Amino acid sequence: MNTSSSRSGLRGSRHIALLLAALVVSPFLITLEPAPATAVDNGSLGIRPKFEADFLHANLASGAAMDTMAIISNHSAEAVTLLTYPVDGETTPQGAFALAGQSDARTGVGAWVTLDADSITVPADSEVELPFRLSVPANVSPGDYAGGLIIQEAPVQGQTTNSNGDTAVRIDVIQRQGMRIYLTVDGEAAQTLSTGNLSWSRSGDNITFTQPITNTGNMILHPSATLDVHSWIGATKELDFTTPESILPGATLNLQATLSPAPFLQIGRAEAVLTSEAGIDRVSTNFVYIPWWILLIILLLLAALVFALVRWWVLARRSRHASAEADAGAGAGAAASVDELQIFN
Helix, strand or coil, rough: CCCEEEECCCCCCCCCCCCCEEECCCCCCCCCCCCCCCCCCCEEEEEEEEECCCCEEEEECCCCEEEEEEEEEEECCEEEEEEEEEEEEEEEECCCCCCCCCCCCCCCCCHHHCCCCCCEECCCCEEEEEEEEEECCCCCEEEEEEEEEEEHHHHHEEHHHHHCCCCCCCEEEEEEEEEEEEEEECCCCCEEEEEECCCCEEEEEEEEEEEEEEECCCCCCEEEEEEEEEEEEECCCCCCCCCCCCCCCCCEEEEEECCCCCCCEEEEEEEEHHHHHHHEEEEEEEEEEHHHHHHHHHHHHHHHHHHHHHHHHHHHHHHHHHHHHHHHHHHHHHHHHHHHHHHHH
16 A cells, blocks of 8 residues: 655634545555465456466567557446556565556656556446557667556545644545556666675664665566574574565665574674575675673773773882882992991901
């Protein structure tokens, strides 16, 4: 579910409605774990490609085009009129595949799909075909592109409620569903993945490791990663990073793994091993965690040791000085005795 909102107040006789538009989209937009590919259908409305069971997959050369159709299903007892429009695909920060919003800029598949009309009426309990054309501009770089075709219902107006007597709040719900479109433009495939620095942070009883990755190639990748924690003091474990559904070309996301419960004291090294169609990459970092109060104790012990050493050095110096004075006094006394003896003789 995507939710967009805007707010304004109602004061005195002036009434300005606060509109929160909740965009309810199909489950694949929020799924964080890979799921089997199925046609998009919420029980009352659905959309699917005519010649495939789940998503549309196309392979075209630069400058080529194809005409195809989507099937829109209406399972309700009333006819429904739907907005239809194409959008680009994107990778969410959590690694899920998502379809962009209606007002978002379209630079890929969303810009290359054309429809005969921007709305369609589907009779009750029936299916209709929605023809569209996918045209790849000339000189487009080879590789994978993703987008989708959206069907969107009219907003369902919610009830207006008052808060503190001076603010009106109304929630309108807009439902939309999207059929994914995966396009491969012919040419040389480049499967490359770049990695950032492995980092970690502690919060409460958890230590979270973060590994940034960027798809620097032109093909969709499906990375997975594990984390080996090797310690001289503390935990020694193998953890799994969150596994993204996919990462589109040019996208960046942060893989995360959590060590829980966090060890009381940790001194060691952590190494991330990333596996994808681009190969295997390894990234490591030193992993040292010492509680502040242990550091304080260590500092106090060091201070006490330094104080003891300084005290010992001062006492030793005084002792040497006293010994030197005693030796000097004894030497002077012996010389005086010799002089007296010579006078007596």
